[in-house]
Amino acid sequence: MTDKPKITPDLVVFARWIVPVIPNETIFENSALFVTKGRISHLVPASEAETMLSDNALHAATRLENHALIPGLINAHGHAAMTLLRGVGDDMPLQAWLEQRIWPLEGELADAEFVNAGVRLAAAEMIRSGTTCFADNYFYPDESAKVTLETKLRVQLACPVLDFPTRWAKNADEYINKTTALHDRYRDSERVHVAFGPHSPYSVSDEPLRKIAKLAAELDLPIHMHVHETQAEVDDAQRRDGIRPLARLHALGLLTPRLICTHMTALTQNEIELMAESGSHVAHCPESNLKLASGFCEVEKLTRHGINVALGTDGCASNNDLDMFSEMRTAAQLGKAVAKDATAVPASAALAMATINGAKAMGLDGEIGSLEIGKLADLCAVDMSGINSMPLYDVVSQLIYSTQASQVSHVWSSGEPLLYNGKLQTIDEQKLKQTTQEWQLRVKQTADMA
Numbered sequence: 307m308t309d310k311p312k313i314t315p316d317l318v319v320f321a322r323w324i325v326p327v328i329p330n331e332t333i334f335e336n337s338a339l340f341v342t343k344g345r346i347s348h349l350v351p352a353s354e355a356e357t358m359l360s361d362n363a364l365h366a367a368t369r370l371e372n373h374a375l376i377p378g379l380i381n382a383h384g385h386a387a388m389t390l391l392r393g394v395g396d397d398m399p400l401q402a403w404l405e406q407r408i409w410p411l412e413g414e415l416a417d418a419e420f421v422n423a424g425v426r427l428a429a430a431e432m433i434r435s436g437t438t439c440f441a442d443n444y445f446y447p448d449e450s451a452k453v454t455l456e457t458k459l460r461v462q463l464a465c466p467v468l469d470f471p472t473r474w475a476k477n478a479d480e481y482i483n484k485t486t487a488l489h490d491r492y493r494d495s496e497r498v499h500v501a502f503g504p505h506s507p508y509s510v511s512d513e514p515l516r517k518i519a520k521l522a523a524e525l526d527l528p529i530h531m532h533v534h535e536t537q538a539e540v541d542d543a544q545r546r547d548g549i550r551p552l553a554r555l556h557a558l559g560l561l562t563p564r565l566i567c568t569h570m571t572a573l574t575q576n577e578i579e580l581m582a583e584s585g586s587h588v589a590h591c592p593e594s595n596l597k598l599a600s601g602f603c604e605v606e607k608l609t610r611h612g613i614n615v616a617l618g619t620d621g622c623a624s625n626n627d628l629d630m631f632s633e634m635r636t637a638a639q640l641g642k643a644v645a646k647d648a649t650a651v652p653a654s655a656a657l658a659m660a661t662i663n664g665a666k667a668m669g670l671d672g673e674i675g676s677l678e679i680g681k682l683a684d685l686c687a688v689d690m691s692g693i694n695s696m697p698l699y700d701v702v703s704q705l706i707y708s709t710q711a712s713q714v715s716h717v718w719s720s721g722e723p724l725l726y727n728g729k730l731q732t733i734d735e736q737k738l739k740q741t742t743q744e745w746q747l748r749v750k751q752t753a754d755m756a
């Protein structure tokens with residue numbers, strides 16, 4: 307009998323638990339995951355891995371004896387550059403917060419340099435808390451793309467479209483043209499994915515929305531939009547246009563499986579059925595909704611109707627962090643409170659929302675969102691050896707209900723290390739802190755003047 311030739315994958319990770327997310331409710335104990343050319347090539351018991359691997363591969367392997375290995379988390383909605391505005395306008399209602407704090411500051415400060423610094427700060431926080439892919443709705447998405455490539459994250463750039471001018475574009479046509487130009491530039495990228503990001507039904511008129519629906523179908527691009535964020539938004543629209551925002555989007559041809567609706571706190575039964583029929587997705591941002599007192603998204607009801615619900619932090623100015631572990635816990639807890647049912651949004655559902663559901667919403671579920679053979683190796687390792695993880699009876703329950711983001715020890719994207727033993731690999735943390743302090747001074751001076 308001849309021995310099989312030994313193999314040397316590009317990366318080998320042994321872990322105490324591997325939680326693949328697909329198949330659902332599955333945990334591989336004492337197992338190993340191999341990565342070849344950026345993709346998951348094997349998922350085998352540790353004992354089998356020992357016999358398959360060359361001496362070199364065994365020597366170079368990362369051994370995570372008390373860790374859970376899960377898919378890199380997917381933050382399905384946010385405004386990364388706004389991390390520089392963390393804490394500038396807390397404890398204010400949504401409209402006053404936007405009109406008195408956020409928009410004046412953005413008007414003064416939000417240029418390409420601001421976006422570059424803000425996205426880099428966000429990238430560091432996301433990597434430290436296990437996020438490998440994020441949706442970003444903000445101006446100067448070209449800067450966000452640059453930082454994403456430098457830091458080796460993955461992004462859905464939902465390029466803004468508005469009726470009114472900003473520093474980035476003068477009118478709806480210019481926003482749309484800049485979006486399609488960016489798509490042209492990154493159409494073959496594995497890390498940068500472009501989407502249309504019309505801000506909301508109340509800030510974009512019918513004509514550009516029709517144009518976006520048509521272009522999105524032609525180019526097969528997602529559309530990412532804030533929809534039904536508050537009951538007031540729905541009431542105002544009804545008064546102004548005589549139609550509810552979701553019905554208007556439907557009439558304009560936007561409700562397709564390419565649409566991601568963020569928030570969705572005010573929905574009638576008919577609207578839930580319409581969403582389910584259309585195959586459109588929801589990006590749920592529970593902590594932002596709570597902080598701005600926006601309302602409650604009925605996650606359990608949406609899920610029961612077959613609607614795909616992904617999870618996002620929203621911008622740091624309304625959360626105030628980018629921690630998807632805390633977001634998963636809030637989603638699981640709030641989901642139960644809203645449904646008045648302790649069985650609603652169980653731990654495994656919260657984990658799916660932050661992984662495979664986010665991938666589905668972005669149209670990337672063939673590539674990321676679970677640990678399956680052939681998928682890109684976006685991985686997050688969580689150290690479960692601490693006091694707050696003991697005793698451990700159910701690893702998924704522990705990940706959702708008692709894990710801190712600081713337990714994330716290793717992160718890989720396409721098999722490349724972004725965080726290794728708690729150290730950032732693609733970001734100079736000292737330099738980042740210095741740049742952020744410089745921005746803090748500028749933001750504070752501008753806020754004081756306003």
Ligand SMILES: [Zn+2]
Nearest residue numbers: 384532620621
């Ligand atoms: Zn938002």
